Amino acid sequence: MDLNVITENMAYLAGGLALTFQIAGLAIACGLCWGILLGMGRLSKNRLLYYPASAYVQFFRGIPLILVIFWIYFLLPLITGDSLGEFLAVVVSFTLYEASYFAEIIRSGIQSVPTGQVNAGLATGMRPRQLAFYIILPQALRNMVPSLVNHAVVIFQDTSLAYVIGLREFLRRVNLVDAREARSVELYLFAGLVYFVICSLGTLASHKLEHRSQTCRSNL
Amino acid sequence: MIEISNVSLWYASYKALDDISVSIAKGQTMVICGPSGSGKSTLLRCINGLEKFQQGSIFVDGVGVQDRATDIYALRSHIGMVFQHFELYPHKTILENVILAPIKVRGISRKDAKHQGRNLLDRVGVLDQADKFPAELSGGQQQRVSIARALAMEPAVMLFDEPTSALDPEMIKEVLDVMTDLAREGMTMVVVTHEMGFARRVADDILFMDQGCIVERKTAEDFFLHPSNERTRRFLERVMDYDINGRGR
Numbered sequence: 001m002d003l004n005v006i007t008e009n010m011a012y013l014a015g016g017l018a019l020t021f022q023i024a025g026l027a028i029a030c031g032l033c034w035g036i037l038l039g040m041g042r043l044s045k046n047r048l049l050y051y052p053a054s055a056y057v058q059f060f061r062g063i064p065l066i067l068v069i070f071w072i073y074f075l076l077p078l079i080t081g082d083s084l085g086e087f088l089a090v091v092v093s094f095t096l097y098e099a100s101y102f103a104e105i106i107r108s109g110i111q112s113v114p115t116g117q118v119n120a121g122l123a124t125g126m127r128p129r130q131l132a133f134y135i136i137l138p139q140a141l142r143n144m145v146p147s148l149v150n151h152a153v154v155i156f157q158d159t160s161l162a163y164v165i166g167l168r169e170f171l172r173r174v175n176l177v178d179a180r181e182a183r184s185v186e187l188y189l190f191a192g193l194v195y196f197v198i199c200s201l202g203t204l205a206s207h208k209l210e211h212r213s214q215t216c217r218s219n220l
Numbered sequence: 221m222i223e224i225s226n227v228s229l230w231y232a233s234y235k236a237l238d239d240i241s242v243s244i245a246k247g248q249t250m251v252i253c254g255p256s257g258s259g260k261s262t263l264l265r266c267i268n269g270l271e272k273f274q275q276g277s278i279f280v281d282g283v284g285v286q287d288r289a290t291d292i293y294a295l296r297s298h299i300g301m302v303f304q305h306f307e308l309y310p311h312k313t314i315l316e317n318v319i320l321a322p323i324k325v326r327g328i329s330r331k332d333a334k335h336q337g338r339n340l341l342d343r344v345g346v347l348d349q350a351d352k353f354p355a356e357l358s359g360g361q362q363q364r365v366s367i368a369r370a371l372a373m374e375p376a377v378m379l380f381d382e383p384t385s386a387l388d389p390e391m392i393k394e395v396l397d398v399m400t401d402l403a404r405e406g407m408t409m410v411v412v413t414h415e416m417g418f419a420r421r422v423a424d425d426i427l428f429m430d431q432g433c434i435v436e437r438k439t440a441e442d443f444f445l446h447p448s449n450e451r452t453r454r455f456l457e458r459v460m461d462y463d464i465n466g467r468g469r
Contacts, residue, residue: 119270120307120366124321124373125297134320138311 005183006190009173016173017194023087023169024156027094031155032148034095035102042107053103060100066161069093073165086167090159098155105151109144110136149206153199160195170194221246221377221408222267227276229262229432236262237273238432244410244425249403251419251440252412254429255455260412263429264379267410268299281376297325300370304382306362308354308369314341315350318369326373333372340368344398360391364398371402378402380411414459420444428452 006013041053060068073089084092113136121135163172174191178184222244229237237259244250252260265271266278269285269292278285283295308317318340319333328336341347344364346357354362363383370378380399384392396418403409403422413419419426419440426443428435428451435449447453 114307116303116305116307117309120301120303120309122270122293123268123296123299123301123303124369125293125295125325126321127293130324134324135309139309142311 001186002183003186005177005181005186009177009181012177013170013173016168016170019087019168020156020159020170023090023094023159023162023167024152026091027098027155027159028152030091030095031098032102034099036106038099038103039106039110042103043110057100057103060097061104065093065097065158066164068097069161069165072096086162086165089165090162090167094155094158098151101151102148105144105147106140109140109147112143113139146206146210149202149209153202153206156202157195157199221248221281222410223277223279224263224267225277225279227263227266227273227278229259229266229271229273229275236432237266240276240432240434242427242434242437244408246408247406248424249407249409249411249422250425250427251423252410252427252429253414253416253419253455253459254435257431258429259432260427260429261381264381264410264412267377267379268296268301270301293325297321297373298376300373300375300378302363302366302370302378302380302383304386306354306359306366306386308362308366310354313351313353314346314357314365317354317365318372321369322372337368337372340371341365343371344368345394358391359387360394363387363391363395367395367398367402377408377410380409380413382412382414384413384415416444416456416459428455430455 038053038057041049042057044050044053069090072084072093073086076089077083083089117135117139118131121131126135159169160171162169163175166172168176171191174187178187181187222242224240224242227237227240228235240259240263242250252263254260262271266273267280267285272286280295280299284290285292285295308314309320312320315334315337318337319330322328322333322336323330338347338350341350344367346361346364346368349357349361349365354365357365367378367383383399384395387395392415396415399409399411399418400422411418411423421440423440425437426440427437428443428447428449430451435451436443436447438447443452444456447456
């Protein structure tokens with residue numbers, strides 16, 4: 001074991017990790033926004049919203065993410081005549097794909113609020129918007145947060161797929177350093193450790209949040 | 221106060237309410253009873269527009285519940301409702317449960333709402349629980365809080381949908397006591413319940429429903445002493461093994 005290979009390339013690897021965080025952060029933020037809209041579509045009584053949203057979710061949940069990345073990176077330019085560039089292509093792919101998962105988390109979170117709560121709010125004269133903000137969303141969010149954090153962790157791991165179109169995120173850089181220095185054991189164990197620590201922190205946060213939301217609503 | 225005229229309601233092809241007409245005067249307490257599936261809760265929920273009927277009309281204080289021009293949200297804010305399963309907001313404290321609608325719907329200040337909320341919690345005997353969460357209270361306490369929550373809107377009418385049927389027997393009385401006080405103070409109340417003792421003591425009129433129809437409407441005294449209909453008689457025997465000749469248990 002020669003850990004020098006890691007310390008010597010630390011700056012280069014850290015740059016890759018920063019890019020990984022950027023992709024994950026943007027994918028989570030944009031995916032969540034798009035997912036909220038899709039999730040609302042899935043809950044809508046308006047057929048023009050419900051069916052397209054449902055079809056979208058069904059479609060993207062039925063194909064692998066890597067395929068979406070290929071499509072956006074290689075096929076989209078054939079139509080638009082212009083490449084998005086690796087970074088944007090990855091962010092767009094992740095957003096489109098992960099939104100379908102976020103949408104389902106949001107839909108089930110909102111549906112987990114019992115209709116009795118809705119009736120109780122309505123009975124006191126609340127309007128739909130007040131009902132959503134004061135009664136439904138606070139409870140729905142509490143139910144969703146653990147799944148949302150969990151999925152954010154999954155997205156973080158999935159960013160490594162960006163290497164397929166040559167984006168030099170963390171894992172790709174580990175790979176490149178290995179190609180130069182031929183120290184696979186140290187490098188790939190180190191990469192595993194980095195992912196493991198970051199994702200464990202996320203999972204831990206998710207458990208904490210889950211526990212907190214349960215103590216507030218114990219014996220419901 | 222409440223005028224229900226020829227109301228019919230279908231769930232698909234099933235007729236849940238069949239040409240119901242009732243009027244309830246201001247200050248009156250009306251108990252609705254009947255076997256389960258008779259449409260009594262459905263009728264109650266029609267009064268504040270939580271359920272839509274296809275025929276007939278309901279007027280509350282002169283306002284048509286399903287009239288196009290009616291702001292149903294504004295109307296509901298004058299009609300308090302208490303549910304079988306309390307339906308307190310689990311993410312809010314007891315006091316917050318009570319003051320939420322007065323602040324957001326009636327638009328009174330937080331300070332005034334808190335003051336009023338504490339008074340109401342005191343009135344139903346749970347002021348000492350004000351800062352706890354609903355899950356920390358017993359069923360009887362939760363139901364009393366939900367009565368306070370409804371009263372905080374200063375309603376003209378109170379609707380009770382089987383308010384004691386989810387409670388352990390030892391907690392039923394504390395809830396009925398609050399309701400009895402309320403009736404004595406002149407609140408207009410419509411109560412769906414199987415508590416025949418309460419009905420006899422507190423109700424002015426009793427409405428007996430079966431299969432979506434009104435079987436009979438009588439004063440409480442008359443209802444128990446001279447039930448004219450065979451279905452009523454059988455129901456009474458079943459719910460309270462009641463001696464029809466008035467000797468009681």
